[in-house]
Amino acid sequence: MQGTPTGGIQQTIGDPRLQLAIYSATRRLIEHRAGAVGSERLPDYQELRTRANQIKQHTIEHLDHYLEQFESNVAAHGGKVVYCRTGEDVSDFVLGLAKERKAHLIVKSKSMTTEEVHFNERLERHQLETVETDLGEYILQLAHERPYHIVAPALHMTRYDVAELFTKTLGVAKEVEPEKQTKIARATLREKFLGADIGVTGANFLVADSGAVVLVENEGNARLSTSAPKIHIAVAGIEKVIPRAQDLAVFLDLLGRSATGQPLTVYTSFLSGPRRAGELDGPDEFYVVLLDNGRTKLLKDPEKRQSLYCIRCGACLNHCPVYRKIGGHNYPWVYSGPIGAIITPQFHGVSEDGWLPFASSLCGACAEVCPVKIEIPKLLLKLRSEVTEAKRAQGSGGVERFAFRVWAWLMTHPKTYLALARLGSKSAGLLPKVGPLGSWTSQRELPPMASQSFHRWWAQRRRS
Amino acid sequence: MISVYPHPIGGHSLQLEFVARVSLFVTCIVDQLFPRVGIAMAEVLERLGYEIDFPEAQTCCGQPAFNSGYPGEAGKVARHFLDVFRDAECIVVPSGSCTSMITHHYEDIFQQDSRRREEAHRMAPRVWEFSRFLLEVAKVDDVGARFDGVVTYHDSCHALRELRIKEGPRRLLGKVQGLTLREMEAAEECCGFGGTFSVKFPEVSGGMARTKIDSIQKTEAGTVVSIDPSCLMQLQGVIDRAGLPIRTLHLAEVLASR
Numbered sequence A: 001m002q003g004t005p006t007g008g009i010q011q012t013i014g015d016p017r018l019q020l021a022i023y024s025a026t027r028r029l030i031e032h033r034a035g036a037v038g039s040e041r042l043p044d045y046q047e048l049r050t051r052a053n054q055i056k057q058h059t060i061e062h063l064d065h066y067l068e069q070f071e072s073n074v075a076a077h078g079g080k081v082v083y084c085r086t087g088e089d090v091s092d093f094v095l096g097l098a099k100e101r102k103a104h105l106i107v108k109s110k111s112m113t114t115e116e117v118h119f120n121e122r123l124e125r126h127q128l129e130t131v132e133t134d135l136g137e138y139i140l141q142l143a144h145e146r147p148y149h150i151v152a153p154a155l156h157m158t159r160y161d162v163a164e165l166f167t168k169t170l171g172v173a174k175e176v177e178p179e180k181q182t183k184i185a186r187a188t189l190r191e192k193f194l195g196a197d198i199g200v201t202g203a204n205f206l207v208a209d210s211g212a213v214v215l216v217e218n219e220g221n222a223r224l225s226t227s228a229p230k231i232h233i234a235v236a237g238i239e240k241v242i243p244r245a246q247d248l249a250v251f252l253d254l255l256g257r258s259a260t261g262q263p264l265t266v267y268t269s270f271l272s273g274p275r276r277a278g279e280l281d282g283p284d285e286f287y288v289v290l291l292d293n294g295r296t297k298l299l300k301d302p303e304k305r306q307s308l309y310c311i312r313c314g315a316c317l318n319h320c321p322v323y324r325k326i327g328g329h330n331y332p333w334v335y336s337g338p339i340g341a342i343i344t345p346q347f348h349g350v351s352e353d354g355w356l357p358f359a360s361s362l363c364g365a366c367a368e369v370c371p372v373k374i375e376i377p378k379l380l381l382k383l384r385s386e387v388t389e390a391k392r393a394q395g396s397g398g399v400e401r402f403a404f405r406v407w408a409w410l411m412t413h414p415k416t417y418l419a420l421a422r423l424g425s426k427s428a429g430l431l432p433k434v435g436p437l438g439s440w441t442s443q444r445e446l447p448p449m450a451s452q453s454f455h456r457w458w459a460q461r462r463r464s
Numbered sequence B: 001m002i003s004v005y006p007h008p009i010g011g012h013s014l015q016l017e018f019v020a021r022v023s024l025f026v027t028c029i030v031d032q033l034f035p036r037v038g039i040a041m042a043e044v045l046e047r048l049g050y051e052i053d054f055p056e057a058q059t060c061c062g063q064p065a066f067n068s069g070y071p072g073e074a075g076k077v078a079r080h081f082l083d084v085f086r087d088a089e090c091i092v093v094p095s096g097s098c099t100s101m102i103t104h105h106y107e108d109i110f111q112q113d114s115r116r117r118e119e120a121h122r123m124a125p126r127v128w129e130f131s132r133f134l135l136e137v138a139k140v141d142d143v144g145a146r147f148d149g150v151v152t153y154h155d156s157c158h159a160l161r162e163l164r165i166k167e168g169p170r171r172l173l174g175k176v177q178g179l180t181l182r183e184m185e186a187a188e189e190c191c192g193f194g195g196t197f198s199v200k201f202p203e204v205s206g207g208m209a210r211t212k213i214d215s216i217q218k219t220e221a222g223t224v225v226s227i228d229p230s231c232l233m234q235l236q237g238v239i240d241r242a243g244l245p246i247r248t249l250h251l252a253e254v255l256a257s258r
Ligand code: SF4
Pocket: A258, A309, A310, A311, A312, A313, A314, A315, A316, A317, A339, A366, A369, A370, A371, A372, A373, A374
């Protein structure tokens, strides 16, 4: 299809090492999740999903209210909420603040939202050093790559790949043990933490009724990023807000389990405001950047706006047979897998990346595991029809549209259809293997033509 | 028509109430490419004492257009389906995917057409996927079949995730004389067909099938059974390309053999 990165897809599928890396990593995540949401471990799993879906629906439908509530609660604790329409607004804000505070070094913890707006590249253009402190993200920063997976950013790299990368970029001896690799990274990163002026994190949840930013992680680097530097900036999409602290009981129960099979991640941080008088740690300044970057566009469509319920657990990627074949980098945006396939065309417009909703067998594995019950296949179908509609408006895609028109006519005129089908079945073997037929036979054999259709068999039987 | 009818096989209660006459919707794929599946289904149903009807104006459920982003064209074909089967009391279909199209997606297609939506809504409970019909309407799990060999069962996606069919076909296979059912690890993984997906993304689709076939091979089963002919077409196509000694059969074909 037009716009499909066919070369990249073929390369990924044709690379057995990469295939094995993707397949085994996702399989591990699948198994861990299955163990954590099973009926013995979490008997009310399905009710939790329904609850999570309802809370998200309610919040997205009253987003303005909850954002205002969140903002005033952050202010009450001495923090500040900054609304940003675009990625540029985010970097402008951070650059301005860095200039005022004479900051030179930023430490960052894993955040898809900052990836989405190319935060690091933007800041580095202004000589502001940003260092990723999540191990996976750190590896990717060294490799100059974007995340392969929304939860496990370096999922495609084996420890041997990492060993090579460290040797090449850090000049250390080759070390293939993950523990030792972690030590190498830690040694470099400790220094950065101590010297950093600003810590930038994402946010998993923004709690409206308390003004807290909630962060979940396993490495402790996010916690350090929020407490070592004098300034903490959390960057989050506006859809991250939830009404009440008690709703976390639902979401925290689902997020870790769906993502990595952990009942709870190693660290869960609740951050509300800068350090107050008498407190020992915490930053001097606390900012929450609320990013739109196209999200408000998605609010208009009552059906598709459920795409904003996503809590970025990654379960849909792990279970997606297409993601498992084509990997993360063939998706045009930082969000890959099923969730990427539904949000990318909505953020960028269906004319752009219109191939994405079609890159699915509609198997439904994603929707089955999504903890907030986003109806991904349904949205893929809706987007497909929007893509064909947009093509019609642009005057492209005529051949396929015409074919489906003819097909629909034939399917509603059985006599003509059956007569043509009979003729066709006699000559099918002679057809040139081009177009869809060529595409089919590039991978597999055609089924042998039946000597007579069921219709014919029935007609004969009726006569006899 | 509901009538009290003695059950010919399996020694069930003679008081069983069931439909006496069923209409077959064989689907376009079975009609043109795998008529043997339709014939096998008719055979099993007749063996159970059903009178078979085959509305000859039937064509397709409309799914190919619906899944390709042409709901308008799908709607035309869906209307035709509703018209053709308007008077059918009970429609049996040898495909989970086509059944689900009718029972789960027609109402979406007719969002703007309340009369048709209502019609589709009333039609849905009368449409039965073949294995579910046997178990829930005919209430039989042993149809008196015999099939010698090791078989593995492929869960087709729409049957599994939209119709929630999982144990039923296995129960039916379990009652077949001579048959050994051996589960594969990736039973629930997609075969990669996906309608036009199979030709729009051939490498991905083919790759998915090969992953599935790896799992099938590990069971050392000689036969893969499914309730969806399109999955079987995809799998058999890739199996034949690789020259592997595995054959694919529809559940109806296994149940018809004796
Ligand atoms: S769409 Fe659902 S499954 Fe996928 S990442 Fe978001 S929350 Fe997780």
